[in-house]
Amino acid sequence: MKAHRWQNRMQCGGFRRTHPRELIMKILKETDKHPSAEDIYIQALNVNPSIGLTTVYRTLDLFVQIGAVQRFDFGDGKARYELTDNPPEKEHHHHLICMKCKSIVDYTDFMKEELELMKKTEDALSTQHQFKIVHHTVHFYGYCRKCISPE
Amino acid sequence: MKAHRWQNRMQCGGFRRTHPRELIMKILKETDKHPSAEDIYIQALNVNPSIGLTTVYRTLDLFVQIGAVQRFDFGDGKARYELTDNPPEKEHHHHLICMKCKSIVDYTDFMKEELELMKKTEDALSTQHQFKIVHHTVHFYGYCRKCISPE
DNA sequence: ATTGATAATGAAAATCATTTTCAATAAGTG
DNA sequence: CACTTATTGAAAATGATTTTCATTATCAAT
Ligand SMILES: [Mn+2]
Ligand SMILES: [Mn+2]
Ligand SMILES: [Zn+2]
Ligand SMILES: [Zn+2]
Numbered sequence: 001m002k003a004h005r006w007q008n009r010m011q012c013g014g015f016r017r018t019h020p021r022e023l024i025m026k027i028l029k030e031t032d033k034h035p036s037a038e039d040i041y042i043q044a045l046n047v048n049p050s051i052g053l054t055t056v057y058r059t060l061d062l063f064v065q066i067g068a069v070q071r072f073d074f075g076d077g078k079a080r081y082e083l084t085d086n087p088p089e090k091e092h093h094h095h096l097i098c099m100k101c102k103s104i105v106d107y108t109d110f111m112k113e114e115l116e117l118m119k120k121t122e123d124a125l126s127t128q129h130q131f132k133i134v135h136h137t138v139h140f141y142g143y144c145r146k147c148i149s150p151e
Numbered sequence: 152m153k154a155h156r157w158q159n160r161m162q163c164g165g166f167r168r169t170h171p172r173e174l175i176m177k178i179l180k181e182t183d184k185h186p187s188a189e190d191i192y193i194q195a196l197n198v199n200p201s202i203g204l205t206t207v208y209r210t211l212d213l214f215v216q217i218g219a220v221q222r223f224d225f226g227d228g229k230a231r232y233e234l235t236d237n238p239p240e241k242e243h244h245h246h247l248i249c250m251k252c253k254s255i256v257d258y259t260d261f262m263k264e265e266l267e268l269m270k271k272t273e274d275a276l277s278t279q280h281q282f283k284i285v286h287h288t289v290h291f292y293g294y295c296r297k298c299i300s301p302e
Numbered sequence: 303a304t305t306g307a308t309a310a311t312g313a314a315a316a317t318c319a320t321t322t323t324c325a326a327t328a329a330g331t332g
Numbered sequence: 333c334a335c336t337t338a339t340t341g342a343a344a345a346t347g348a349t350t351t352t353c354a355t356t357a358t359c360a361a362t
Contacts, residue, residue, distance in 0.1 A: 016309060016358050037349080052312040057349065059310095073224040077320085078348060096282050109279055110272050117268050121261050122291065128260055130296035131247050137290045140273065145281035167329050167338060188320080203341040208320065228349085229319060 006068040013066060020044070020051055024059045025068075025083075034072065034080040034104045074139065076102055094137075098144035105144070114138070157219040164217060171195070171202055175210045176219075176234075185223065185231040185255045225290065227253055245288075249295035256295070265289070 006025065010017060027035075027043045035043070041056045060081055063069035072080045074097050085091060094114065096105040122133045157176065161168060178186075178194045186194070192207045211232055214220035223231045225248050236242060245265065247256040273284045 014309085018310065018358070020311075050312075054313080054350080055311055071226075073226050075222075075224050096276060096280060096284075098282075099285065105280060105282070107276060107280060110275055114268065114272060117264065121265060124261055125247060125258060125291060129247060129256060129258060130299070131249075131256070131291070131293050132299050133247075133291050133293035134250065135292050137292075138287065140276060140282070140284050140287045142282050142284035142286075148281070148283050165338085169329070169339065171340075201341075205321080205342080206340060209339085 006063070006066065009066040009068065015062065015066075019048065020055045021059050021062075023047055023051070024056060025063070028063075028069065028081065028083040029086055032106075034074070034082050036078040036080050038078070040081070072137065074102075074104060075141075080104070094139070096140045096142065096144075098147055099141055100143055100147040103144055103146075157214070157217065160217040160219065166213065166217075170199065171206045172210050172213075174198055174202070175207060176214070179214075179220065179232065179234040180237055183257075185225070185233050187229045187231050189229070191232070223288065225253075225255060226292075231255070245290070247291045247293065247295075249298055250292055251294055251298040254295055254297075 007017065010021075023044050024040060027040055033039075037056050037060055038053065040060070041051070041053045044051045044056065060069060060071070060079075063081075064071050068084055070082050070084055072082065072095070074080055074095070090106070090108070091111075092115070093106045093108050093111060096107055098104075118136055118138075122136070125131050126133055158168065161172075174195055175191060178191055184190075188207050188211055189204065191211070192202070192204045195202045195207065211220060211222070211230075214232075215222050219235055221233050221235055223233065223246070225231055225246070241257070241259070242262075243266070244257045244259050244262060247258055249255075269287055269289075273287070276282050277284055
């Protein structure tokens with residue numbers, strides 16, 4: 001997502017540019033993690049102590065709607081969010097999830113082959129199952145290095 | 152999962168064979184859907200009107216633990232469950248999720264190629280990222296035929 | 303810059319799925 | 333049958349997310 005693309009989309013949708021929205025976008029831009037709504041809220045409080053958790057939820061919903069943000073369910077009971085294409089050179093990727101410490105790792109190795117197959121599968125599924133596919137997720141669950149050999 | 156395997160596993164774990172557990176397993180065996188805990192609870196009520204929703208949750212947790220059942224988060228806010236290998240010839244598979252009507256479709260076409268690549272990727276990730284991978288999920292999100300062309 | 307229409311906000315209450323608590327019950331064992 | 337203890341169900345608690353509603357901020361038009 002280019003630097004200002006989300007602002008265009010906001011405007012096109014008739015949405016207003018507000019301080020909470022700018023702040024939440026900034027927080028998302030500056031992290032390489034997969035924060036929950038509350039994680040983001042806590043960050044935001046440092047800058048704007050009067051921001052509401054409700055606003056964080058609403059803003060994230062909005063960002064998801066306009067395609068600026070992706071929401072993930074990694075299975076720990078809370079939704080997690082990640083800016084689409086941030087930084088710009090980081091494209092679509094898949095995830096490794098540690099079942100013990102709940103850490104989440106992006107990986108981009110092997111993505112070329114994977115995405116090729118995903119694309120092929122999407123096409124095939126579209127015709128075989130009459131499904132119009134919009135996006136996909138691939139999650140590998142297991143144990144991270146720290147959790148395999150703690151010392 | 153062979154017809155009686157889960158009972159062995161239960162016994163080995165020192166778990167008791169109870170009416171609620173038998174009933175919930177039966178319900179899971181007889182569906183080809185991906186029911187939530189409450190879906191299962193409602194089914195169970197027809198047979199045993201005194202069963203508790205709490206028991207359904209606990210039993211599902213147990214089944215997940217012994218590997219008889221898989222839990223999925225498809226993004227609609229509630230966990231969904233599916234018996235492992237049911238029917239026996241249905242092996243590991245991936246999912247199509249309709250973003251409008253929330254219907255979930257198993258697909259097994261193309262699984263050979265997919266699983267081959269997944270296996271390869273798992274191996275590579277294990278070494279590159281020092282991750283011990285236990286399982287994976289692949290979800291395609293989109294719109295089903297009904298939701299594309301309603302009449 | 304001022305105004306006005308209304309989109310957005312924050313606090314509190316509500317909702318929804320899931321978990322915890324605890325006293326009563328039922329399963330397995332001898 | 334009698335005993336031990338895992339399991340159950342009801343009610344209460346929890347935790348994430350949503351709804352409600354009165355107040356505030358944004359933006360386009362003056
Ligand atoms: Mn990511
Ligand atoms: Mn399935
Ligand atoms: Zn870990
Ligand atoms: Zn549909």
